[in-house]
Amino acid sequence: MHVVVTGALVENGAVLLVHRSPTRRAYPDLWDLPGGHVDTGESELQALAREMREELGVHIVAESASRLGDWHAGSGEDAVHVGVWKIGDWVGSPTNRAPEEHDDIAWVGINELGGLPLVFGDLAALLRDGTP
Template identity: 45%
Template sequence: MVARIPISAALLVRDGLVLLVHRHPSRRWYPDCWDLVGGHVEAGELPDQAVRRECLEELGVHIHDPVPMPMTISDPTLDWHAFLVTHWDGEPVNAAPDEHDDLRWFRPTDLANLKLAHPTSLPSLLTAIQV
């Protein structure tokens, strides 16, 4: 059995809106689709440490109190760790233009019409936003 790749991702929510990043079309994995900000958990790093690092690297924000949230994805090669984030310092910007070509705030009702990296995560996203 192949080891699953540990990934940490953040669902940033503000004023009822959700921040998603658009993965650059040249990306090898999940190109040209909308996704949560996040990435690989590095050796010796805990998932919550990874999500803090990824938000700083990719959005330029320091997040506070990431709350683990269940999320269903269909990729069996990933060990997925999702976090709900409602508090951070700074204003999110695209600090990783080689990874993302856009970032936007969406209403929950907009999500069903997007090409998502993990479409099976939509119910989990909508449930987390309601909390």
């Protein structure tokens, strides 16, 4: 099983999404939360911090991260477990530092997520439930 983490940077009722490149093998041409694989020996929070730094150039404040939930996809050798985290505080301004993975990034209102092609369709509900 592959273990993946994703991070929801939420600010002013909007979440930062990345658009997966149409050339990606998994979930091409869809909007998603930034994140990636948990490396051997890493905790989910360590992987989340590394991925946010690599993909967006931001340093998350680990104490501000809270788990929103988990998604499961695929089966057998292709099974994926995705830990979804809300990040309340970070340092830096997000920029697309992984253009080979994402061809765009955008702040999207949580109430506007239903109109986008998303990797996980229940993202809006998950964020609404976990956002005061």
